[in-house]
Amino acid sequence: MGGFGSGRASGKQKVEHSRALNITALHRSGCLAVGWSGGWSWTRDGKEEARISFKAEQGRIVLDYKVRQYGGVWDPITQSVPITHVDCHYGGQRPYFLCPGVVNDRHCGRRVGKLFLGGRYFLCRHCHNISYSSQSEAHYDRMLRRANKLRMSLGGDPGTVQLIAFKPKGMWQRTYDRKRFEIQRCERQATQLFSANSPIFSAQRTARCFSMNEPRRSIQSRRLWVDQDRPAASERRCNWRSNTRPF
Structure with a gap:
């Protein structure tokens, strides 16, 4: 792993x-x-x-x-x-x-x-x-390497836990915005790819699906069990009339 x-x-x-x-x-x-x-x-x-x-x-x-x-x-x-x-x-x-x-x-x-x-x-x-x-790297590692390279080009430190550096002096605002958006896109894509390929995240997603579907199946089975034991409509009417007392 x-x-x-x-x-x-x-x-x-x-x-x-x-x-x-x-x-x-x-x-x-x-x-x-x-x-x-x-x-x-x-x-x-x-x-x-x-x-x-x-x-x-x-x-x-x-x-x-x-x-x-x-x-x-x-x-x-x-x-x-x-x-x-x-x-x-x-x-x-x-x-x-x-x-x-x-x-x-x-x-x-x-x-x-x-x-x-x-x-x-x-x-x-x-x-x-x-x-x-780089030819042996996974796709999410390439995304992280590109994001770290852009981070250091702005004068910051590599790593997703680090804050993106402020705009360097002399850099155009649109250039800084383009690099900042590219850093966020690469790191977001790396996280999604790593989550999709990680067996831990796959097991957690499977367990979450079972935990979300299990109550729904139990409610359906309980409803079928209640419907089977429930008397028919004609029997309910008869019982209601038999139990009714005249005023």
């Missing part, structure tokens, strides 16, 4: 828990310039967890790192990842990775902005079958 935030159980690897190479971050750091060489590291709570080395060449980057699976030995990996550039609408170009993965004897070649380490190589999330955490 789950509650708010429980979601559906899933054995897939999640994007939020995977090491990824973001080509936008590499491009802004100047790591895609031809001839550049260096490293990239991942940290958690201020501590370094993993590091790779790579160098930028014309139309590609070459990754150099080591992996170890199931507590085995460290295997050195050298992987070449192609890079393509797409023209932007307002000038300039945007770089993308071309996924080098091969799944079921078919080359992927997807144009993606991130590559994930789901095994021995950095591939796109489709080749590694990696999903987002």
